[in-house]
Amino acid sequence: MWVMEIFSYTIVDVVVLLVTIVVLIRLYIHRQWQVLNKLNIPHTPPTISGFGNLGELKKDPDSIFIGDLKKKKIFGKVYGSYNGLRAAVTVHDPEILKQIFIKEFPIFSERIRSFAKINGKELNDGLNVVKGKKWKRIRNTLSPSFSASKLKDMLGIMEHCSNTLVKNLKRFAQKDEGRFDTKEMLGRFSLDVVCAAAFGTDAHTQEYEDGNPPKIVQVAQKTFNSTLIGSPIFILVFMFPWVEHILKFFNYSIFPTEVVKYFSSLVDVLLKRRKAGETTSRIDIMQMMLKSQISESEAVHGAHTGLTQNEIVGNSMILMLAGYETTANTLIFLCYNLATHKDAQRKSQKEIDDILREHGSMTYEAVNKLKFLTQCINETLRLYGPIPRNARYCNKDIKINGVQFLKDMEVIVPVYSLNHDEEFWDEPYQFRPERMEDMTKIDPIMFQPFGAGPRNCIGLRFAITEMKVVMFQLLKEFDIDVCHDTPSPPLELKCTSNMRPKEKIFLKVSPRKSA
Numbered sequence: 001m002w003v004m005e006i007f008s009y010t011i012v013d014v015v016v017l018l019v020t021i022v023v024l025i026r027l028y029i030h031r032q033w034q035v036l037n038k039l040n041i042p043h044t045p046p047t048i049s050g051f052g053n054l055g056e057l058k059k060d061p062d063s064i065f066i067g068d069l070k071k072k073k074i075f076g077k078v079y080g081s082y083n084g085l086r087a088a089v090t091v092h093d094p095e096i097l098k099q100i101f102i103k104e105f106p107i108f109s110e111r112i113r114s115f116a117k118i119n120g121k122e123l124n125d126g127l128n129v130v131k132g133k134k135w136k137r138i139r140n141t142l143s144p145s146f147s148a149s150k151l152k153d154m155l156g157i158m159e160h161c162s163n164t165l166v167k168n169l170k171r172f173a174q175k176d177e178g179r180f181d182t183k184e185m186l187g188r189f190s191l192d193v194v195c196a197a198a199f200g201t202d203a204h205t206q207e208y209e210d211g212n213p214p215k216i217v218q219v220a221q222k223t224f225n226s227t228l229i230g231s232p233i234f235i236l237v238f239m240f241p242w243v244e245h246i247l248k249f250f251n252y253s254i255f256p257t258e259v260v261k262y263f264s265s266l267v268d269v270l271l272k273r274r275k276a277g278e279t280t281s282r283i284d285i286m287q288m289m290l291k292s293q294i295s296e297s298e299a300v301h302g303a304h305t306g307l308t309q310n311e312i313v314g315n316s317m318i319l320m321l322a323g324y325e326t327t328a329n330t331l332i333f334l335c336y337n338l339a340t341h342k343d344a345q346r347k348s349q350k351e352i353d354d355i356l357r358e359h360g361s362m363t364y365e366a367v368n369k370l371k372f373l374t375q376c377i378n379e380t381l382r383l384y385g386p387i388p389r390n391a392r393y394c395n396k397d398i399k400i401n402g403v404q405f406l407k408d409m410e411v412i413v414p415v416y417s418l419n420h421d422e423e424f425w426d427e428p429y430q431f432r433p434e435r436m437e438d439m440t441k442i443d444p445i446m447f448q449p450f451g452a453g454p455r456n457c458i459g460l461r462f463a464i465t466e467m468k469v470v471m472f473q474l475l476k477e478f479d480i481d482v483c484h485d486t487p488s489p490p491l492e493l494k495c496t497s498n499m500r501p502k503e504k505i506f507l508k509v510s511p512r513k514s515a
């Protein structure tokens, strides 16, 4: 009897306690989800089952790019959403964006918060995720590696890798009607260039036999094929940000362990070889990072430039990760656009012929004169830019043009949507390189494939030069055509880590017919 009483009392107690906890949690969530209402920012109502509004991404992954255009039509140029419990504001308004990216940069200097601590020991020091003084020191140290004079020195690396691509495509031109898998060929080219520049080593990823890609290609593909969107970790970190601290404690990394281990041991070997006196006449970013090496204690005690050993490892990996797929996918889209727009291809070829006649060979000065090809690259980045959204975090309450941003709020920049908005572009789904003729007429905030402001893409000039060098070599030698199964424009897209074509794109090359 006495035992029963205790037992029944305990059950009631537990039920009451559980109900109280559930009610308190529900009230807490309700309170968090009042933020946008209080700020008068329109939004789709969040739901528990949708983890705020995150469920939209799981239900319809295309909403990460197409969805922003749809929402602008419903809500206007500023609207909100909830990433789990946290409010985010999407901004299409150029004036507000200008202030966020440039004038108020100190308040909006962070791009990534979620997942910034769980990239693994080395990648947690990557330029893309660090903040404050550390970001400034690492950016100051790496920036000179991307100056015009250093790019000029690295032209040889780009030319060498382009020549290998041309040699391989010549083999294709002789068989199977010149048909090639764009991802396979342009992806390996891009990986070769970025590995040579960031790691200072020849990865030889283009020298392969069919069906047996080198280890580095397999590892890189593994990195980019995995997507976090909609995974339990993705949802957990967004719903309960403190989970990231626990994951960091256990050294959890969102990158597959094999990938991090592979690249960190690759860099370790290179560091040891170069420290043991192995010299190279080649100018590459690794060489410049090694020259800048400082101790952990110098870094902690306020050095303004220099990288620690862990930062060298992390940043060489980040340069590879940030530069490989973005450039490869842009090249795929560019070749596709030129194959489906023969007039633009002919015009680019003629420009290359004229410049070759004037300069005799491909020099840095010659590459910089490729005006029409640069227009084609920019128009490709507008139509099919690899980064469909950008972001900034607010570190202090601030009101801009009547919109209140709160500390810790995320500002989402709908890059794809800005690039396809009929309010800013005529026939936005058409490839029309002429519209990029006078870049002074294009607002760098509205067209920002490489981001904007002091924290824009550090590899911008590197990527543009690399793409011009390889297209110079390709269009000099080949005509690029569609195959029987190449889809017609506009291409269907999907977004995993980057924007890419939904289906594999095959094109074909043949020796140049046009003069």
Ligand code: HEM
Residues within 6 Å of the ligand: 111, 127, 128, 129, 139, 194, 318, 319, 320, 322, 323, 324, 326, 327, 330, 385, 386, 387, 390, 391, 448, 449, 450, 451, 452, 453, 455, 456, 457, 458, 459, 460, 462, 463
């Ligand atoms: C077509 C090629 C590329 C595109 C479209 C692209 C795009 C971007 C974008 C949109 C950002 C964010 C900028 C912002 O928040 O304002 C970024 C950042 C970055 N990119 Fe690129 N990128 C490309 C190629 C490269 C290359 C080749 C490298 C290096 C070799 C590189 C390294 C980086 C790094 C390290 C960051 C982080 C910068 C920071 O936080 O300070 N990217 N990129």
